[in-house]
Amino acid sequence: MPGRSSWASILVANSSGSRNGIPGCSNTADGRLTNMRRLLTRTLRPYVVVAARLIEAYAAWVQLSRRALGDNGADTALPLSHGRLDLERVVHRAAPGLAPIIRGVSLQVAAGESVGIIGPSAAGKTTLLRLILGILQPCSGAVRLDGADADQWHRRARGKHVGYLPQDVELFAGTVAQNIARLGPVDSVAVLEAARLAHAHEMIVQLPCGYDSEIGDGGAALSGGQRQRIALARALYRNPRLVVLDEPNANLDAEGDLALANTIQALKERGTTLVIAGHRPSLMAQLDKLALLRDGRLEAFGHNDAVLLSTEAVVTPLRRVPAAQHAMQERFS
Numbered sequence: 001m002p003g004r005s006s007w008a009s010i011l012v013a014n015s016s017g018s019r020n021g022i023p024g025c026s027n028t029a030d031g032r033l034t035n036m037r038r039l040l041t042r043t044l045r046p047y048v049v050v051a052a053r054l055i056e057a058y059a060a061w062v063q064l065s066r067r068a069l070g071d072n073g074a075d076t077a078l079p080l081s082h083g084r085l086d087l088e089r090v091v092h093r094a095a096p097g098l099a100p101i102i103r104g105v106s107l108q109v110a111a112g113e114s115v116g117i118i119g120p121s122a123a124g125k126t127t128l129l130r131l132i133l134g135i136l137q138p139c140s141g142a143v144r145l146d147g148a149d150a151d152q153w154h155r156r157a158r159g160k161h162v163g164y165l166p167q168d169v170e171l172f173a174g175t176v177a178q179n180i181a182r183l184g185p186v187d188s189v190a191v192l193e194a195a196r197l198a199h200a201h202e203m204i205v206q207l208p209c210g211y212d213s214e215i216g217d218g219g220a221a222l223s224g225g226q227r228q229r230i231a232l233a234r235a236l237y238r239n240p241r242l243v244v245l246d247e248p249n250a251n252l253d254a255e256g257d258l259a260l261a262n263t264i265q266a267l268k269e270r271g272t273t274l275v276i277a278g279h280r281p282s283l284m285a286q287l288d289k290l291a292l293l294r295d296g297r298l299e300a301f302g303h304n305d306a307v308l309l310s311t312e313a314v315v316t317p318l319r320r321v322p323a324a325q326h327a328m329q330e331r332f333s
């Protein structure tokens, strides 16, 4: 099917097509017909050109407004009913011509499964999570949620089913409740439920105005740990089927670590699919599977124990299990 500019040229080409007819003026019936067609063509041509330009301008405007709204153009809202995730030979480069950051990663996460993404700094963990979320697009390969390619999802519809805690937590000027509700209409019941699940409720009610406290631009009025708990509540708002957490315990103390462990356990019991990037053994020991990334390649993927045993470089730090983790393992076993 021709693009819109080709449609314009077809319209213009057809409007001048009568030049291929009988040449010159004539008083015969055919000649008069030809002259009439020429006259009509000349008269209509400017209007056809203007109409074609208007169609092109309208198409460009629609595309621009879709980009401004962060809409990828998919019109059908797919129901994410399970939370299954499939990555098939995913390659990603920051820009054309640069070396790939992610190099042919394939992995499957069943609905309700929990997977830890481990690996050294700059291995590509954050990039992989952003690909899973559809924030970044693969140069080749596919990322599928419940079998549907990311670009088949209407971005806002997909957002309802997916919760994300970024590595660099970003909160916005507004109240705590507005931030948890992702700056949309505040559903108070859902805000409270998410805050309780994230173990942020007790901390929030101690703020000067509780859930209605203004947190300042970027959450400046809060500590790193408080910001992280509110951002975790935001990720869990309205029970998304897929929850993606990037280094969720980066700013947490021991108490925060234990609270996070409780949250993860509760999510597992609810059957939420979890993908979590992190370093701490206490966190990773809770998850069903581990994926080891190194230099953008998947070096190992499988059940928690098998990956730990197969990779000496990771085994060493992860096997040195601190006493706190034993306590936690006992708590959840």
Ligand SMILES: Nc1ncnc2c1ncn2[C@@H]1O[C@H](COP(=O)(O)OP(=O)(O)O)[C@@H](O)[C@H]1O
Residues within 6 Å of the ligand: 094, 101, 119, 120, 121, 122, 123, 124, 125, 126, 127, 128
């Ligand atoms: N937008 C970008 N442009 C160029 N390089 C990038 C970009 N994003 C990430 N990188 C590079 O990709 C590599 C992987 O980054 P990242 O996914 O953040 O790793 P990790 O989360 O494992 O520390 C790093 O070397 C980083 O500098």
Ligand SMILES: [Mg+2]
Residues within 6 Å of the ligand: 125, 126, 127, 167, 246
């Ligand atoms: Mg990272």
